[in-house]
Amino acid sequence: MSRPPKNLIDEQLAVDMLDALRAQESRTDVDAIVLAGSGDVFCGGADAAAVRRSGRAEQFAEAVGELFAFFAQSRKPIVGAVHGDALAGGFGLMCSCDVVVLGAGARVGTIEAQFGAWPMLAQVPVARRLPEKAAIRNALTGEPFTAGQALGLGVVDEVVATDDVHDRADHWARRVAVSGAACAIGRPLFFQGRDQDYLQALKDAQHALARSFTAAAD
Numbered sequence: 001m002s003r004p005p006k007n008l009i010d011e012q013l014a015v016d017m018l019d020a021l022r023a024q025e026s027r028t029d030v031d032a033i034v035l036a037g038s039g040d041v042f043c044g045g046a047d048a049a050a051v052r053r054s055g056r057a058e059q060f061a062e063a064v065g066e067l068f069a070f071f072a073q074s075r076k077p078i079v080g081a082v083h084g085d086a087l088a089g090g091f092g093l094m095c096s097c098d099v100v101v102l103g104a105g106a107r108v109g110t111i112e113a114q115f116g117a118w119p120m121l122a123q124v125p126v127a128r129r130l131p132e133k134a135a136i137r138n139a140l141t142g143e144p145f146t147a148g149q150a151l152g153l154g155v156v157d158e159v160v161a162t163d164d165v166h167d168r169a170d171h172w173a174r175r176v177a178v179s180g181a182a183c184a185i186g187r188p189l190f191f192q193g194r195d196q197d198y199l200q201a202l203k204d205a206q207h208a209l210a211r212s213f214t215a216a217a218d
Contacts, residue, residue: 001037006044009089011056014063018070025076031177033074034169035097036081037090042106045088045122064089064121071096071125072191075184077176081169083162087111087144092122095129095155098187099176101169102147103162108155109144128194129155185212 001007001017009017024033037043051060071078071093080086080097086108094100094108102108110119110126119126119139127135134153138145147159160168179186189208193201 001035001043002039004039006041007037007039007090008044008047008050009064010047010050011054011060011063014060014067018063018067021067021070021074021078025074031076031180032173033076033078034081034166034173035078035093036166036169037084039084041084041090042080042082042086043090043093044085045090045111048117061121068092068096068121068125073188075187077173077179077183077187079169079173079176081165082106082108082156083165085144088119089122091144092119092125095122095125099172100156101158101160101165101172102150102156103165104147104159105162106147107144108147108150109138109142111142111144113140113142115142182212 001009001013003010003013007013021033021035024030046060046064051057054060077098078096080094080100082094082100083103084106086094086102086106088111091108091110110122112119112122123135123139126138130138130153134145137143145153145155147156150156151159157172158168177183185208189205193204196204
């Protein structure tokens with residue numbers, strides 16, 4: 001993300017990010033994707049002022065919804081290189097990543113409550129990553145977590161010095177890429193199965209297992 005100074009998300013950035021992610025997913029020479037932000041902030045959330053000025057709130061919401069949906073449907077693992085604050089929708093993006101490396105001085109969390117708003121879209125991935133108690137407290141208070149708190153809650157995988165975030169994200173990208181082509185079948189199934197009836201999830205997994213053997217043979 002490169003929209004200084006805070007990489008705030010407007011409709012165009014959401015569309016551009018989705019296009020970029022889809023392009024990387026389709027490449028045969030890419031085994032994992034790293035999501036990062038430029039400048040001092042990973043992502044400060046939605047550019048609410050720009051959305052209001054545009055008069056395209058519905059189109060903005062649709063674009064962001066499609067962006068978040070990609071993370072659950074991606075056939076390749078996604079690593080978050082979070083060197084600076086990940087707030088509001090930026091926290092939602094962070095929580096959508098499979099593995100997250102966080103800079104030691106960064107704050108993460110939804111902050112919408114401080115402005116009399118609610119993290120409508122961000123709460124969907126957040127609620128699936130954070131313990132429920134911590135997630136609802138954050139949504140209600142708008143008070144972000146420190147890097148240490150985020151690590152303790154299990155929402156990030158590693159906290160390192162800010163200058164080391166990208167190197168460690170690259171390390172994790174190589175580690176999560178080891179499943180190779182099997183990830184294309186298994187990763188979407190993982191997200192799909194969480195909210196399914198148990199027996200239906202097993203049935204879908206059964207078909208996926210058979211497909212994985214066929215794919216390996218090909």
